[in-house]
Amino acid sequence: xxxxxxxxxxxxxxxxxxxxxxxxxxxxxxTIEELRTNAVEGIKLALTIYVxxxxxxxxxxxxxxGQFVVSLPAQTVAKITLWNTMRAKGLRVADxxxxxxxxxxxxxxxxxxxxxxxxxxxxxxxxxxxAGILVQPIDPxxxxxxxxxxxxxxxxxTVLVKLPTIPFSVLPEVLQKxxxxxxxxxxxxxxxxLESRWWLTKQDAQNLKTKxxxxxxxxxxx
Numbered sequence: 171x172x173x174x175x176x177x178x179x180x181x182x183x184x185x186x187x188x189x190x191x192x193x194x195x196x197x198x199x200x201t202i203e204e205l206r207t208n209a210v211e212g213i214k215l216a217l218t219i220y221v222x223x224x225x226x227x228x229x230x231x232x233x234x235x236g237q238f239v240v241s242l243p244a245q246t247v248a249k250i251t252l253w254n255t256m257r258a259k260g261l262r263v264a265d266x267x268x269x270x271x272x273x274x275x276x277x278x279x280x281x282x283x284x285x286x287x288x289x290x291x292x293x294x295x296x297x298x299x300x301a302g303i304l305v306q307p308i309d310p311x312x313x314x315x316x317x318x319x320x321x322x323x324x325x326x327x328t329v330l331v332k333l334p335t336i337p338f339s340v341l342p343e344v345l346q347k348x349x350x351x352x353x354x355x356x357x358x359x360x361x362x363x364l365e366s367r368w369w370l371t372k373q374d375a376q377n378l379k380t381k382x383x384x385x386x387x388x389x390x391x392x
Contacts, residue, residue, distance in 0.1 A: 171229045171230060171247075171356075172227075172229065172230055172242055172246075172247050172250050173230050173239050173240065173241050173242065174189050174191050174192060174195075174213055174230045174239070174240050174242070175189070175190065175191070175230065175231065175232075175233035175234070175237040175238065175239050175240075176188065176189050176195075176197075176206075176209050176237060176238050176239075176240055177189075177190065177236070177237055178202060178205065178236075178237075178238060183200070184198060184199065184200055185198065185199055185200075185201070185202055185205045186198040186199075186205070187205055187209050187212070187238075189209075189212075189213060189216075189240075190231060191228050191229070191230055191231050192213055192216045192217070192227075192228070194216035194219050195209070195212045195213045195215070195216035196212055196216075197209040197211070197212035197213075202238075206238055206240065209238075209240045210240055210241075210242060210243070213240060213242065214242070214246055214283045214284075215283070215284075217246070217249075217250065217283045218282070218283050218284060220253070221253060221281055221282070221283070224257075225257075226254055226257050227250050227253060227254055232316055232334055232354050232356070233334045233335070234337060235335055235336075235337045239334075244289060244303075245286070245287065245289055245292065246283060247303065248289060248292040248293065248296070248303050249280065249281055249282075249283060249287070249292060251296060251301065251303055252280060252281060252292055252295055252296055252299075252301075253281045255296065255299050255301045256281070256299070259299065261299075263277050263278050263281065264277075266280065266281075266295065266299075269298050269299065270294065270295050270298045277295075280292055280295050312358045312359060312360045313333065313358070313359065313360075313361060313378075314333070314334055314356060314357075314358050315331055315332065315333060315334075315356070315357055315358070315359055315378070316331070316332055316333070316334055316354040316355070316356055317329055317330065317331045317332075317354070317355050317356075317357065318330040318331075318349045318352045318353075318354055318355070319352070319355070320348060320349060320352055322348075322387060326387045326388055327387065327388040328348070328385070328386070328387040328388075329385065329386060329387070329388075330345060330348075330349045330383065330384075330385045331370070331374065331378065331383065331384050331385070332378075332382060332383035332384075333378060333382045333383070334356075335382065336381075336382035336383050338350075340382075341383060345385055361375040361378055361379060362375070370384075371386075374386065
């Protein structure tokens with residue numbers, strides 16, 4: 171939800187990036203690798219603007235072809251979740267302090283992206299607000315997918331699954347029309363182990379490996 175895509179721009183001897191979801195975030199580097207490393211701090215710095223101005227922090231959009239995805243540290247993601255939870259409940263830092271039972275300076279540091287808060291403190295604050303985060307290990311063979319659930323003219327569920335790097339423009343025109351305007355949902359799967367993804371078959375996995383997309387439907391049981 172908060173792995174933000176960045177667009178890389180090249181100038182003479184260097185690179186700089188822009189972030190469509192967080193327009194205030196900019197980074198630079200002599201190489202793309204250096205730029206991608208600096209982009210983490212660039213986004214974190216920009217997030218402080220949202221807190222200072224009392225604005226919701228937007229979720230990440232799906233990357234398009236040619237973009238790089240910046241994975242933020244777990245602590246940063248937890249702070250984003252805490253801040254957005256506060257915003258959704260109409261809470262200020264003072265309200266957070268009273269709810270969690272800490273001083274105002276301590277509560278303020280929990281949503282300060284420059285402060286190295288303990289993840290346990292952020293989790294406790296989230297729990298006090300009836301929220302939380304789930305941290306899972308990354309499967310080295312896992313890939314991110316986007317899936318688009320819809321219904322066809324017969325009323326059967328249909329699903330388009332594709333890799334984020336595959337633009338809609340390369341899909342068959344009939345699929346482009348069928349799934350146009352449907353928001354993407356994201357997941358991470360291991361294409362060599364589909365036991366936890368009952369709705370994907372080995373053929374779908376093969377399609378994702380070779381074409382980068384697959385589409386199928388579920389027939390009605392009636």
